Amino acid sequence: xxxxxxxxxxxxxDTLALTYALASxxxxxxxxxxxxxxxxxxxxxxxxxAILELFGHSDVPVFTGEPHASTKDSFEVLDISxxxxxxxxxxxxxxxxxxxxxxxxxxxxxxxxxxxxxxxDLVIVATGPMTNLAAAIAKDPSFAEKARIVIMGGALTxxxxxxxxxxxxxxxxxxxxxxxFRSGANVTMIGLDVTLQTLxxxxxxxxxxxxxxxxGDFLAEATDYYIKAYETTAPHLGGCGLHDPLAVAVAVxxxxxxxxxxxxxxxxxxxxxxxxxxxxxxLNDPKxxxxxxxxxDVERFLHELMxxxxxxxxxxxxxxx
Ligand code: RIB
Ligand code: CA
Numbered sequence: 001x002x003x004x005x006x007x008x009x010x011x012x013x014d015t016l017a018l019t020y021a022l023a024s025x026x027x028x029x030x031x032x033x034x035x036x037x038x039x040x041x042x043x044x045x046x047x048x049x050a051i052l053e054l055f056g057h058s059d060v061p062v063f064t065g066e067p068h069a070s071t072k073d074s075f076e077v078l079d080i081s082x083x084x085x086x087x088x089x090x091x092x093x094x095x096x097x098x099x100x101x102x103x104x105x106x107x108x109x110x111x112x113x114x115x116x117x118x119x120x121d122l123v124i125v126a127t128g129p130m131t132n133l134a135a136a137i138a139k140d141p142s143f144a145e146k147a148r149i150v151i152m153g154g155a156l157t158x159x160x161x162x163x164x165x166x167x168x169x170x171x172x173x174x175x176x177x178x179x180x181f182r183s184g185a186n187v188t189m190i191g192l193d194v195t196l197q198t199l200x201x202x203x204x205x206x207x208x209x210x211x212x213x214x215x216g217d218f219l220a221e222a223t224d225y226y227i228k229a230y231e232t233t234a235p236h237l238g239g240c241g242l243h244d245p246l247a248v249a250v251a252v253x254x255x256x257x258x259x260x261x262x263x264x265x266x267x268x269x270x271x272x273x274x275x276x277x278x279x280x281x282x283l284n285d286p287k288x289x290x291x292x293x294x295x296x297d298v299e300r301f302l303h304e305l306m307x308x309x310x311x312x313x314x315x316x317x318x319x320x321x
Pocket of ligand 1: 009011012013014037038127128129152161167168169243244
């Protein structure tokens, strides 16, 4: 079993990432670290705790991370984030308030301690802004050397989704993402290049609703909200992008994607701020620290997602009639 920490801005597709991880026998989820992004950090960690409880995993600890970008002193949810994920981050679906609360240790310290303890046996999957990871690198210079990281973020061969240049997670804190990319850390980037090829429709969410369980109902309601938002923002796709769960799926099985070995950077100045692109200064460096996914086995991933998450949702209490 591979130990995994999920760094989430929960978020509907973050919810699917979390449930994919909980449903994967290959993974031991040792913690969730919260970040801001789709929602305020307090909303995101509330969702993490509530979702973990709903799916019977209240033993997984949740840690609070940095509440705003590394170059800012506050954070407000963007209108587009609230439109796509709902004000509560989970498509206005209502699930019971969690009984547990966040840990006292900070997310950054938990990330550092875990990497020092488990080394290569641990993978960190980050599906929000890269602020917590950059803070860990700044605090512990050996973090970048030791950590194995998969991120959902960026776009190499396609345009961004918040501007022609920038993808949402990178856009929240380009400086943090640049610090991560240029740190030499072992990072696999699961960007829009592949996540917008993996789509879910109401045909699949109907299967979750048919289970007649509280977990199935919750996932169907939240994901239908997300699918509806995509009908407005990206009608040409015909479904919602499975960004964050694809990153977890790749942590389980890297053969789901084909990757380009490359050294990357993030533009931090000018109109292209937030663009993820090859680092020209390291073009001739034979050592490539990053892998960028450019191809994905869509059918196999969708099969794994439905098989795993449906099994997890089936195992929650029956809905009250
Ligand atoms: O661009 C998609 C990403 O932005 C996903 O991680 C989504 O949850 C939002 O954070
Ligand atoms: Ca996310």
